[in-house]
Amino acid sequence: MSVRGDELRPGSIGNVTWERVETAPFDWDLEIAVIEGNAIHRLVFPCRRIFGGWVKTKTGEHVAVQPTHWRIWPK
Secondary structure (H helix, E strand, O other): OOOEOOOOOOOOOOOOOEEEHOOEEOOOOOEEEEEEEEEEEEEEOEEEEEEOOOEEOOOOOOOOOOOOOOOOOOO
């Protein structure tokens, strides 16, 4: 089941569908979020999925969050 994001980020390519985190590709710049009920708690920087978790794209620093959803980070 996909979730539609209600808010748009400046420079966004539109209202892009959130996908379940289990389907997130490895080695792509992604926007990740925890979606609880109707609330979207998203990270404001691009992340990459790696084996064992998530890292910030620019620094490689581990991200201490367990996201529930993802979508492609707009360029």
